[in-house]
Amino acid sequence: KAGVTQTPRYLIKTRGQQVTLSCSPISGHRSVSWYQQTPGQGLQFLFEYFSETQRNKGNFPGRFSGRQFSNSRSEMNVSTLELGDSALYLCASSSGTGGRTDTQYFGPGTRLTVL
Amino acid sequence: AQKITQTQPGMFVQEKEAVTLDCTYDTSDPSYGLFWYKQPSSGEMIFLIYQGSYDQQNATEGRYSLNFQKARKSANLVISASQLGDSAMYFCAMREVDSGYSTLTFGKGTMLLVSP
Numbered sequence: 041k042a043g044v045t046q047t048p049r050y051l052i053k054t055r056g057q058q059v060t061l062s063c064s065p066i067s068g069h070r071s072v073s074w075y076q077q078t079p080g081q082g083l084q085f086l087f088e089y090f091s092e093t094q095r096n097k098g099n100f101p102g103r104f105s106g107r108q109f110s111n112s113r114s115e116m117n118v119s120t121l122e123l124g125d126s127a128l129y130l131c132a133s134s135s136g137t138g139g140r141t142d143t144q145y146f147g148p149g150t151r152l153t154v155l
Numbered sequence: 156a157q158k159i160t161q162t163q164p165g166m167f168v169q170e171k172e173a174v175t176l177d178c179t180y181d182t183s184d185p186s187y188g189l190f191w192y193k194q195p196s197s198g199e200m201i202f203l204i205y206q207g208s209y210d211q212q213n214a215t216e217g218r219y220s221l222n223f224q225k226a227r228k229s230a231n232l233v234i235s236a237s238q239l240g241d242s243a244m245y246f247c248a249m250r251e252v253d254s255g256y257s258t259l260t261f262g263k264g265t266m267l268l269v270s271p
Contacts, residue, residue, distance in 0.1 A: 044262075073258070083261040085245065096258050128198050140188035140207055140252045144259055146200035 042067065044133050044147035052153045058119040061150045063131030064113050071095075071136030071145060072114040074106060077128040086129075089114055090136045118152075126154045158182065159247050159262035161179040166267050168237045176232040176265045178247030185220070186252045190259070191221065203245075206230055232259040237269045 053059050073096075074086040081100050085098040089108035106116040109131045112133075118125055128151050132144035160179045168174040180189065191203040206214045206221045214221040221233040235240055247262045 053269055082263050085258050085260075088258060095164075098258075130200060132200070140186050141191065141205065142188070142250065143202055143205055145202055146192070150199040151198065 042133060044145055045132050046129075046147035047088065048150060049148060049150050050153075052155060053075055053121050054155050055121055055123060057121050059121060059152060060117045061131075063114045063116075063133075063147060065114070065133030066129075066145055069133035069135055069145075070112055071134045071142075072108055072112065073134070074116050075116070075130045075132065075134045076100075077130060077149075080085055080127075083130075086116065091139050109117075119132060121154045123154050125152065157262075158260045161247055161265050164242055164263075166265055168267065168269055169245035170239060170269055170271050171236050172261050173233060173235045174237055174267065175246075176234070176245050176267065178230045178232065178262060180228050180249050182228075182249065182251050183260070184251040188250045188252075189221070190248040190250070190263075191219070191228070191230075191232045192246045192248060193230070193241075194246065196243070196256060200246070204232070216271045234267075239271065242267060242269045 047062045051124045073088040076084045089097040092108045103119045108114045128149045129151045132146045134142045134144045158257050187208045191200045191204045204214050204216045204219045206223045213223050218235045220233045244264045246264045248259045250259050251257045
Protein backbone atom coordinates (compact mmCIF):
# COMPACT_ATOMS: atom_id res chain seq x y z
CA LYS A 41 0.00 0.00 0.00
CA ALA A 42 1.28 3.45 -0.86
CA GLY A 43 1.97 5.74 2.07
CA VAL A 44 0.81 9.26 2.73
CA THR A 45 2.03 11.69 0.09
CA GLN A 46 2.43 15.43 0.45
CA THR A 47 3.08 18.03 -2.20
CA PRO A 48 5.07 20.10 -2.61
CA ARG A 49 7.97 18.99 -0.44
CA TYR A 50 9.53 22.45 -0.25
CA LEU A 51 8.09 25.93 -0.66
CA ILE A 52 9.52 29.41 -0.38
CA LYS A 53 7.06 32.28 -0.11
CA THR A 54 7.19 35.92 0.92
CA ARG A 55 5.22 37.64 3.65
CA GLY A 56 1.64 38.42 2.71
CA GLN A 57 1.34 35.67 0.12
CA GLN A 58 -0.87 32.66 0.48
CA VAL A 59 -0.02 28.99 0.12
CA THR A 60 -1.86 25.71 -0.46
CA LEU A 61 -0.46 22.37 0.64
CA SER A 62 -1.81 19.03 -0.50
CA CYS A 63 -2.04 15.64 1.17
CA SER A 64 -3.13 12.26 -0.20
CA PRO A 65 -3.90 9.72 2.53
CA ILE A 66 -3.29 5.99 2.55
CA SER A 67 -5.90 4.23 0.46
CA GLY A 68 -8.96 3.47 2.57
CA HIS A 69 -8.15 6.01 5.26
CA ARG A 70 -10.90 8.55 5.80
CA SER A 71 -9.27 10.83 8.35
CA VAL A 72 -6.60 13.40 7.59
CA SER A 73 -4.91 15.49 10.26
CA TRP A 74 -2.51 18.40 9.84
CA TYR A 75 0.29 19.43 12.17
CA GLN A 76 2.73 22.32 12.28
CA GLN A 77 6.21 21.58 13.59
CA THR A 78 8.64 24.32 14.60
CA PRO A 79 11.81 24.18 16.73
CA GLY A 80 10.26 26.47 19.33
CA GLN A 81 6.72 25.12 19.64
CA GLY A 82 7.24 21.50 18.66
CA LEU A 83 4.38 19.59 17.07
CA GLN A 84 1.09 21.45 17.13
CA PHE A 85 -2.23 20.12 15.92
CA LEU A 86 -3.92 22.23 13.26
CA PHE A 87 -7.08 20.35 12.29
CA GLU A 88 -8.58 17.00 11.42
CA TYR A 89 -10.95 16.14 8.61
CA PHE A 90 -13.13 13.08 8.36
CA SER A 91 -15.50 12.41 5.47
CA GLU A 92 -15.13 15.98 4.18
CA THR A 93 -16.02 17.49 7.58
CA GLN A 94 -13.71 19.24 10.00
CA ARG A 95 -13.90 17.13 13.14
CA ASN A 96 -11.32 18.84 15.35
CA LYS A 97 -9.48 22.12 15.27
CA GLY A 98 -6.36 23.30 17.05
CA ASN A 99 -5.63 26.75 18.41
CA PHE A 100 -4.55 28.53 15.24
CA PRO A 101 -5.78 31.80 13.70
CA GLY A 102 -8.34 31.82 10.95
CA ARG A 103 -5.59 32.36 8.36
CA PHE A 104 -5.14 28.59 8.55
CA SER A 105 -7.88 26.65 6.84
CA GLY A 106 -8.35 23.29 5.23
CA ARG A 107 -10.71 21.07 3.39
CA GLN A 108 -11.15 17.46 2.42
CA PHE A 109 -12.45 16.10 -0.83
CA SER A 110 -14.71 13.13 -1.47
CA ASN A 111 -11.66 10.95 -2.27
CA SER A 112 -10.23 11.84 1.19
CA ARG A 113 -7.46 13.97 -0.25
CA SER A 114 -6.96 17.12 1.79
CA GLU A 115 -5.59 20.59 1.31
CA MET A 116 -4.59 23.20 3.80
CA ASN A 117 -4.32 26.87 3.04
CA VAL A 118 -2.48 29.62 4.84
CA SER A 119 -3.35 33.16 3.83
CA THR A 120 -1.41 36.36 4.50
CA LEU A 121 1.76 34.50 5.39
CA GLU A 122 3.86 35.68 8.31
CA LEU A 123 7.51 34.93 9.08
CA GLY A 124 6.37 32.77 12.01
CA ASP A 125 4.54 30.45 9.63
CA SER A 126 7.88 29.02 8.50
CA ALA A 127 7.65 25.39 9.59
CA LEU A 128 7.41 21.77 8.61
CA TYR A 129 3.77 20.95 7.89
CA LEU A 130 2.94 17.31 8.43
CA CYS A 131 -0.12 15.48 7.24
CA ALA A 132 -1.25 12.21 8.81
CA SER A 133 -3.95 9.77 7.82
CA SER A 134 -5.81 7.15 9.81
CA SER A 135 -8.87 4.96 9.55
CA GLY A 136 -10.71 7.66 11.44
CA THR A 137 -12.52 5.54 13.99
CA GLY A 138 -11.33 7.99 16.63
CA GLY A 139 -10.76 5.22 19.13
CA ARG A 140 -7.63 4.75 21.19
CA THR A 141 -6.17 2.36 18.62
CA ASP A 142 -6.62 4.79 15.72
CA THR A 143 -3.01 5.02 14.54
CA GLN A 144 -1.90 7.99 12.47
CA TYR A 145 0.55 7.49 9.63
CA PHE A 146 2.48 10.52 8.51
CA GLY A 147 3.64 11.86 5.19
CA PRO A 148 7.11 13.27 4.49
CA GLY A 149 6.00 16.82 5.22
CA THR A 150 6.12 20.13 3.39
CA ARG A 151 8.85 22.51 4.50
CA LEU A 152 7.58 26.07 4.16
CA THR A 153 9.95 29.01 4.37
CA VAL A 154 8.50 32.51 4.55
CA LEU A 155 10.87 35.34 3.65
CA ALA B 156 -0.19 21.08 32.39
CA GLN B 157 1.69 19.02 29.83
CA LYS B 158 -0.05 15.80 28.95
CA ILE B 159 3.09 14.10 27.63
CA THR B 160 6.49 14.66 29.24
CA GLN B 161 9.76 13.52 27.77
CA THR B 162 12.45 14.59 30.21
CA GLN B 163 15.49 13.62 28.14
CA PRO B 164 16.25 16.25 25.47
CA GLY B 165 19.11 14.08 24.18
CA MET B 166 20.50 10.60 24.67
CA PHE B 167 23.72 8.97 23.53
CA VAL B 168 24.20 5.24 23.07
CA GLN B 169 26.80 3.03 21.50
CA GLU B 170 25.95 0.77 18.64
CA LYS B 171 24.58 -2.64 19.72
CA GLU B 172 23.66 -1.41 23.19
CA ALA B 173 20.10 -1.06 24.49
CA VAL B 174 18.60 2.35 25.30
CA THR B 175 15.47 3.47 27.14
CA LEU B 176 13.65 6.68 26.22
CA ASP B 177 11.39 8.00 28.95
CA CYS B 178 7.80 9.12 28.59
CA THR B 179 5.27 10.00 31.28
CA TYR B 180 1.71 11.03 30.59
CA ASP B 181 -1.16 12.67 32.37
CA THR B 182 -4.78 11.70 31.87
CA SER B 183 -7.89 10.97 33.89
CA ASP B 184 -9.44 9.10 30.98
CA PRO B 185 -9.43 5.30 31.57
CA SER B 186 -9.33 4.66 27.82
CA TYR B 187 -6.29 5.91 25.93
CA GLY B 188 -3.65 4.86 23.47
CA LEU B 189 0.07 5.53 23.63
CA PHE B 190 2.25 5.80 20.53
CA TRP B 191 5.92 6.22 19.75
CA TYR B 192 7.16 7.81 16.55
CA LYS B 193 10.64 8.22 15.08
CA GLN B 194 11.57 11.31 13.08
CA PRO B 195 14.85 11.12 11.15
CA SER B 196 16.47 14.29 9.84
CA SER B 197 14.44 13.90 6.63
CA GLY B 198 11.36 14.97 8.61
CA GLU B 199 8.94 12.09 8.12
CA MET B 200 7.31 10.76 11.30
CA ILE B 201 7.53 6.97 11.37
CA PHE B 202 5.13 5.01 13.56
CA LEU B 203 6.99 2.54 15.78
CA ILE B 204 4.77 1.00 18.43
CA TYR B 205 1.38 1.26 20.13
CA GLN B 206 0.17 0.43 23.64
CA GLY B 207 -3.47 0.54 24.72
CA SER B 208 -4.51 1.46 28.24
CA TYR B 209 -6.29 -1.86 28.68
CA ASP B 210 -3.49 -4.01 27.28
CA GLN B 211 -2.19 -6.44 29.88
CA GLN B 212 1.12 -7.08 28.18
CA ASN B 213 3.83 -4.70 27.09
CA ALA B 214 3.86 -4.09 23.33
CA THR B 215 6.78 -5.29 21.23
CA GLU B 216 7.69 -4.68 17.59
CA GLY B 217 11.00 -6.16 16.54
CA ARG B 218 13.77 -4.30 18.37
CA TYR B 219 11.25 -1.93 19.95
CA SER B 220 9.40 -2.65 23.15
CA LEU B 221 7.29 -0.47 25.37
CA ASN B 222 7.73 -0.62 29.14
CA PHE B 223 4.19 0.26 30.21
CA GLN B 224 3.67 1.04 33.90
CA LYS B 225 0.09 2.17 34.16
CA ALA B 226 0.06 3.09 37.85
CA ARG B 227 3.08 5.32 37.33
CA LYS B 228 1.66 6.68 34.05
CA SER B 229 4.85 5.77 32.30
CA ALA B 230 5.38 4.40 28.78
CA ASN B 231 9.10 4.13 28.12
CA LEU B 232 10.44 2.99 24.75
CA VAL B 233 13.21 0.42 24.83
CA ILE B 234 15.37 -0.04 21.75
CA SER B 235 17.50 -3.16 21.89
CA ALA B 236 20.74 -3.59 19.94
CA SER B 237 20.92 0.03 18.72
CA GLN B 238 21.93 0.67 15.13
CA LEU B 239 23.42 3.77 13.53
CA GLY B 240 20.16 4.22 11.65
CA ASP B 241 18.33 4.65 14.94
CA SER B 242 19.79 8.15 15.30
CA ALA B 243 16.72 10.38 15.16
CA MET B 244 14.16 12.32 17.21
CA TYR B 245 11.71 10.13 19.09
CA PHE B 246 8.26 11.34 20.08
CA CYS B 247 5.83 9.87 22.56
CA ALA B 248 2.15 10.61 21.90
CA MET B 249 -1.21 9.90 23.48
CA ARG B 250 -4.76 9.70 22.22
CA GLU B 251 -7.48 10.01 24.85
CA VAL B 252 -11.01 8.86 24.22
CA ASP B 253 -13.13 10.70 26.70
CA SER B 254 -15.73 12.44 24.66
CA GLY B 255 -16.17 12.44 20.94
CA TYR B 256 -13.20 12.06 18.68
CA SER B 257 -9.89 12.99 20.20
CA THR B 258 -6.60 14.19 18.78
CA LEU B 259 -3.05 12.98 19.21
CA THR B 260 -0.97 14.92 21.76
CA PHE B 261 2.82 14.79 21.38
CA GLY B 262 5.69 15.26 23.78
CA LYS B 263 8.62 17.52 22.92
CA GLY B 264 10.78 14.60 21.85
CA THR B 265 14.15 13.05 22.66
CA MET B 266 17.08 13.21 20.26
CA LEU B 267 18.90 9.88 20.15
CA LEU B 268 22.44 9.67 18.80
CA VAL B 269 23.98 6.26 18.17
CA SER B 270 27.75 6.17 17.94
CA PRO B 271 29.88 3.43 16.33
